[in-house]
Amino acid sequence: MILKDIQNIYHKELDAIYGKNEVDSFFYWLIEYYFQFNRVTLVLEPQLALSKTEEQCLFEALARLKQNEPIQYILGETEFYGLTFNVNKHTLIPRPETEALVSWVISHSLSLDKEKPLKILDIGTGTGCIAISIAKNLPNASVYALDVSSEALHVAKENAKRHKVNVTFIQDDILNVSALNANNLNAFDIIVSNPPYVRNLEKQEIKANVLDYEPHLALFVEDDNPLEFYEAIVHFAQKKLNKKGALFFEINEYLGEEMKHLFISNNFNEVVLKQDIFNKNRMISGKK
Ligand SMILES: C[S@@+](CC[C@H](N)C(=O)[O-])C[C@H]1O[C@@H](n2cnc3c(N)ncnc32)[C@H](O)[C@@H]1O
Structure with a gap:
């Protein structure tokens, strides 16, 4: 799946709980932690796709964020x-x-x-x-x-x-x-x-x-x-x-x-x- 599309899913699922800016921060924090990408990566490579295993990390984090779990516990740091x-x-x-x-x-x-x-x-x-x-x-x-x-x-x-x-x-x-x-x-x-x-x-x-x-x-x-x-x-x-x-x-x-x-x-x-x-x-x- 394309990384940008996963970001859109994050906004759809989480904006009502956290607000758009905080959801962006979470997303950048997660892609940096898991894949060492940053927000510039998203701009420079809009078609960047993730493997199934990589996607899995982001969808698991999404499910935990939906349950209000602090991102620091999801990342462990x-x-x-x-x-x-x-x-x-x-x-x-x-x-x-x-x-x-x-x-x-x-x-x-x-x-x-x-x-x-x-x-x-x-x-x-x-x-x-x-x-x-x-x-x-x-x-x-x-x-x-x-x-x-x-x-x-x-x-x-x-x-x-x-x-x-x-x-x-x-x-x-x-x-x-x-x-x-x-x-x-x-x-x-x-x-x-x-x-x-x-x-x-x-x-x-x-x-x-x-x-x-x-x-x-x-x-x-x-x-x-x-x-x-x-x-x-x-x-x-x-x-x-x-x-x-x-x-x-x-x-x-x-x-x-x-x-x-x-x-x-x-x-x-x-x-x-x-x-x-x-x-x-x-x-x-x-x-x-
Ligand atoms: C508000 S937290 C502070 C943690 C850390 N110092 C910080 O500033 O992020 C309070 C800490 O006190 C510890 N604590 C609670 N009851 C205690 C007790 N009776 N004796 C010693 N430490 C206790 C808790 O386990 C917790 O780690």
């Missing part, structure tokens, strides 16, 4: 901070807003005049996107990454290998601090986390492709205890950060003031709440 990360149904798909958190941690680290290498911990690492991007950009730092999910850690370890960085991965439950103490995790200069923070009451704002496919373990918290992870991590950080060590979080846009209060009431200093380009509260940091 996504881009984050200029690197390609493996993803699967056990890992959250890294988001562009989290890149801003990584930039913040890296610029803070570079501003420190340190003789000994920095020791940095990422809590709730998922694909390892935060820890690995930091390790790639701060080659002298000792980077640790923790997650409760063994499946997510498996993906994170593959990603660390893919990007040739040395990250120490730990499987543990941040909500169970007594067990964590046994891990001898101490003396960090920086702790960073993008923990689960979406309240059940916000589910109606969440798109079907997220709700039906991304791991709920990575996303949701109880409505009556939305800061559970942040409280546990703040208390952990009080004990495990070095003096003047810094704690960085991605946060729920609706809970910026509550997060500020959490930092201040736990004696953190120099608390900074940051907004994203849409002026939504998105990140916070404080120093011990």
Whole structure:
């Protein structure tokens, strides 16, 4: 079948769900991934035909897109901070807003005049996107990454290998601090986390492709205890950060003031709440 005709079928089947431009993006993303073609190929070779096996890949992807499955899970990878990360149904798909958190941690680290290498911990690492991007950009730092999910850690370890960085991965439950103490995790200069923070009451704002496919373990918290992870991590950080060590979080846009209060009431200093380009509260940091 001619590639251009398959693109037309994609539009016929998917435009009502995603809109024309997004369907084009999906199509170019898929032909690049499967056949190393790009959009120029379609213009230069309008009669380009695919074999039956090649067609099959695109029709399978089409069926999965029709079911709202995120394209990143179909391809098994996504881009984050200029690197390609493996993803699967056990890992959250890294988001562009989290890149801003990584930039913040890296610029803070570079501003420190340190003789000994920095020791940095990422809590709730998922694909390892935060820890690995930091390790790639701060080659002298000792980077640790923790997650409760063994499946997510498996993906994170593959990603660390893919990007040739040395990250120490730990499987543990941040909500169970007594067990964590046994891990001898101490003396960090920086702790960073993008923990689960979406309240059940916000589910109606969440798109079907997220709700039906991304791991709920990575996303949701109880409505009556939305800061559970942040409280546990703040208390952990009080004990495990070095003096003047810094704690960085991605946060729920609706809970910026509550997060500020959490930092201040736990004696953190120099608390900074940051907004994203849409002026939504998105990140916070404080120093011990
Ligand atoms: C919002 S995702 C963040 C993933 C990744 N850091 C990112 O920014 O894309 C939260 C992560 O926390 C992990 N997690 C959930 N409950 C946890 C717990 N009790 N202890 C440690 N990690 C947990 C999930 O498995 C998930 O990988």
